[in-house]
Amino acid sequence: MHSHLIPGIDDGSPSMQATIEMLKGFVDLGYEKVITTPHIMFDFYKNTPKIIRDGLADVQNEIRNQQIPITLEAAAEYYFDEHFLSLIDKDELLTFGNRHLLFEFSFRTKPNGVDEVVFELKSKGYQPILAHYERYLFFLSDGVKPAEKLKSKGVEIQMNLNSLTGYYGQKVKRQAELLVDANLIDYLGTDCHRLVHLEMIKANLDSKYFRKLNEMTFKNADLY
Template identity: 50%
Template sequence: MGFLSNLFKKTPKLDPIDLAVLHTDLHSHLIPGIDDGSKSLDESMAMLRKFSELGYKKVITTPHVMSDFYKNNPRIILGGLETVREAIKKEGLAIEIEAAAEYYLDLHFEELIAKKEVLTFGDNHVLFELSFSAEQSRIKEVIFELLSSGYKPILAHVERYPFYFEEYEKIQNYIDRGCLMQLNINSLSGQYGPGVKKMAESLIDKDMIDVIGSDCHHLGHLELLDSVRTNPHLHKIINKPGLLNKEL
């Protein structure tokens, strides 16, 4: 009976954690109409109201930059940022917003690094992502290029890449080379599947995560995030000393 009860035991839930302790959300798609995130200024404002309700004081939004699909550049991103900021000011919403980007690892990204035309946040941090279909061969070289150019690389949603499931040595190798790791809070909900949830929990347990984020594309993501506040692994990572969110 003891074995069966352990087998089917549900993850214990804690009291909802106050996300105000994070201060800042890193990784979202709030600039309207430029990627697969917010479709309108009204939608952006609805998400920002929810961020504020959850206790966040600041968001660093990160539109996709992908040469073949999302041809965003600083002019487009920062122009959209000003539109959102004006709406925040008009409404009197008590939240700050900055913008950088989520760069897809491709030749265009490497060209931007070489020209030092990369949007950064914090202490010259840069968020980048990989293909979900297969491991890309140049990740080590790109980490080196970023560091050599004075940037501090952060790999987005490391727990979501199937080719890294339980490949902790590979991830540790990137960490040892100077790459920080970002995790999506909603991965702990099972939104992206049980494999991603398990990987997210393991990475937190192994103390391999430096910063967490909503990766919010629409209001539903924030409503789901609200429900994750009772998750013990979220409590664990938020209470981690040195979590980057609190410094951004």
């Protein structure tokens, strides 16, 4: 879960060809199912359920045409902004699994009102999942304590696999390692935008922390 594979609708795949290359890369890594999550960020990516579903249908048709042995579903990655809040009020959110909802913050600016929004989401029957906790700069100085607080409020935590490769820098890598050591991760994701993201994962499968992941249990399997 967590990828950007529908071509041309966000900062992920630029073309159907690139999407197919990435899907074949997922198959090479042993994936059987992928949940792709295009950005919904009102100032930049004004995606709607119809845009995402239409794009998903196009990719699914190409998967069938090329007989790629993988299942593709779609939801969204919601940016924590006023548009997101309005969609909660309207109950117009794209989810996966059992009303699981992926959302993200600004990487640099700590948001206000998170507890209240989480409470509203939970009261409406959603399961909020915070994308790539380890990448938020305002959490770095506090390590995993904010993750523990978020989980106590009912938020589940998703970590990007490439955070453990150093792809996003050494500070993010260390934060990801702390998450692993504290066993605070609910979901692993690739956050795949380009084929290079899968190539980085493949190159690090035998690293120390990837081996640790193999010994742990995550909720990804519940989404099958």
